[in-house]
Amino acid sequence: MPSPEYRSARFTLAWPALLATVLLLIVLLGAYTLIESRRLQRELSRELTDRAAALIDILEASSQNAISSNALLEEAVAQRLLDNARFIDFFVARSPRAQELLQRVVTENRLAKVELLDPEGHPIPPSRLEASSGPGRRGPGAAESPAHPPGFPSPGQHPRAMMGWMMGPPPGSEPQAPEDRRMPGVPFMWGHRWGTVRGGPASGFPSLPANAKIRRFWEGSAFGVAIPAQSFTGIIAVHADAGYLLNFRKEIGVQRLIEDLGRQSGVAAVALLDRDLTVLASSDAAAVGRKEEDAFLREAWQAGTVQGRRRSLTDGREVYEAVKPFALEAKRVGLVRLDLGTESLAGVSRQAQRGILFYSLGLLVVGVGGAVAIFWMQARHLAERRMLEAAVAREQRLSAVGNLAAGVAHEIRNPLNAISIGLQRLRKEFAPSPSEGRDEYLRFTEIMHAEVGRLNTIVDQFLTLARPARLTLTEEPLVAVLEELLALLSSQAAAQKIRVVTDLALGEAKVRMDRQP
Structure with missing residues (x-):
């Protein structure tokens, strides 16, 4: 389980940069989608213009041939x-x-x-x-x-x-x-x-x-x-x-050509207008004789080339209107207006835009996933590095404490050894006679010896901080281990007036332990 330092490093360091990266990916892919969609619309408009120009050229050539x-x-x-x-x-x-x-x-x-x-x-x-x-x-x-x-x-x-x-x-x-x-x-x-x-x-x-x-x-x-x-x-x-x-x-005239062209698939309407923008011939017979008032048509007449735009008909259909001057014997005599239906190209456009959108979303998912993976690995690496740095710092602090403990233990052990030797000589050489309170004397010297042992144990613990302990496991009889522990604690229990009763019927039970202090 990761340590608190690791979790803190992961969430604190990764999320701000990750969110910024995701936002940047969204902006870039959104711009790509918009640019690609507009390019597609320009391509489709150019395709419609080229098709309309080709049809108008065919109509113009056919009309000249018919005339x-x-x-x-x-x-x-x-x-x-x-x-x-x-x-x-x-x-x-x-x-x-x-x-x-x-x-x-x-x-x-x-x-x-x-x-x-x-x-x-x-x-x-x-x-x-x-x-x-x-x-x-x-x-x-x-x-x-x-x-x-x-x-x-x-x-x-x-x-x-x-x-x-x-x-x-x-x-x-x-x-x-x-x-x-x-x-x-x-x-x-x-x-x-x-x-x-x-x-x-x-x-x-x-x-x-x-x-x-x-x-x-x-x-x-x-x-x-x-x-x-x-x-x-x-x-x-x-x-x-x-x-x-x-x-x-009648069979090969301009009106018949316009009617035939108007019945072609994808062609919504065809009309021939004179200089005054009066409809001379049209695939819609009701429009013949009607005068158009449209600035776009006049601009197309002045331009002299194919001009196109999108517009909506009265029935709500959207068409692409292409207008080109109509010439006979190299002389402009009118305008040809060709309305092309956009249903088929609209389907192609929608399909292409869906493809662009799915492609962008796929790139976004892959980019976000990659960014998350990169930042997660980076955060993990940084967290591990911080953990190692903390461990090194802790070891350095423990090493300093251990060195201090070693010096203190060395200074303390010398008087402890002298005290322990003195107590042993007092018990052996200067013990009073039984009539003079020998038992009480021995009991006090034993307590003093035990306290000296406790101080020595504390010194050993300081030394353990100075050098990491290495376990040397061996199998020891459990009864013997417990007896040693009881012997060490008996003086403390007696001092606290605690009576210890033992029943160590454990047989040959053993325990793996390190006997080194």
């Missing part, structure tokens, strides 16, 4: 209608059978309708063109033009042959060069011009008025082109049912 595809398709349809309009102008309107040929062109080329209009926009009946047609003649108010422009089939050819020229060479034949099919002198829309036939411009073609231009237009689900006519003074408008073009635009 380009729609423009190419519209260009192809417009080119086909222009070919039909020019065919009608140069061959059908010049033919004596204009009405019949016009009907066949509409039917076989699957056109919605063809309109021949005067400069005021009034319809011109094909029969009127037939009445005014003939060699070297044009429609009402038209200038003279050659009956057969070079590089084109003559009006007398079969309509199928003429339509075959318009639509392309027959299968297996050598493709005609593009410039061979270009009409002379007709200005094309958006700055392009319809070039001349190979070999130079055809002579005799009248020039168009300066304000005459080719136009494209939409009329409901019909798409059409209008050109100034060469065969008569007026306009030829060719219409085609463009429902498939509208369906194509």
Whole structure:
């Protein structure tokens, strides 16, 4: 059992430093947990931003491709209608059978309708063109033009042959060069011009008025082109049912792309906003046309890069909102706002934070356990050291007392020896006769001798303090030991008028003892 000094050293020395160490560990691990949690949040936010940026880039590229595809398709349809309009102008309107040929062109080329209009926009009946047609003649108010422009089939050819020229060479034949099919002198829309036939411009073609231009237009689900006519003074408008073009635009348009993206897993909402922050397209149809008033969106427009933040929706869900300017042909036209759900990443974040917390708690437990063990061992070592120091000091004090006792015993033993010798001579040489009180004399000398023995025993005890006793155990008869003790105590008992009665029937009983004084 530890001594009081050991217990005092252990609790007094260990606990203050141990508590300070534990508090330091808690502070350090708490700071580590906080820093690691914030780093994790930054990593998750960066992950959301990168994902949102990638989705916005995909949406931007897909939108550009969709718009380009729609423009190419519209260009192809417009080119086909222009070919039909020019065919009608140069061959059908010049033919004596204009009405019949016009009907066949509409039917076989699957056109919605063809309109021949005067400069005021009034319809011109094909029969009127037939009445005014003939060699070297044009429609009402038209200038003279050659009956057969070079590089084109003559009006007398079969309509199928003429339509075959318009639509392309027959299968297996050598493709005609593009410039061979270009009409002379007709200005094309958006700055392009319809070039001349190979070999130079055809002579005799009248020039168009300066304000005459080719136009494209939409009329409901019909798409059409209008050109100034060469065969008569007026306009030829060719219409085609463009429902498939509208369906194509709807299938690959920006709204469809946004709706498809909005149905992706983890995407809460997608919206396209214009410069005024008005919603042009959205995965939520109810939001289209709504104007947003948000300083964050304006800052994102000014920044020109992906900006992100966390916000709560009206239904209480938390989303990560990423906003990036939307560009077409390297020109910013609006903003794309993408809301990503945070449920999956929130689960990952909670799991990672639990891992960080458990890791920190484990480190704390191990650190506290190690600190307790270290301080306990240190306190034990210090307590043992203090015990040894106390024992050494006690031994030093005992040694000093022993040295003093040895000196005192030496000084006392000399007169005691003289007294003991004198008493022995008095008992033997100077004892009185029985008549003079011999018994009383002997009794007193015996008492004096016994007291001298007691003083000698005290001296021996002082000497024992001076040198540590070493036990030398031997087996001695118990009866003999008790008899010696009784003999030593008999004088004291007699002095106290105590009568000692003994009955030492112990047989051969023995006791282990050291007989040395």
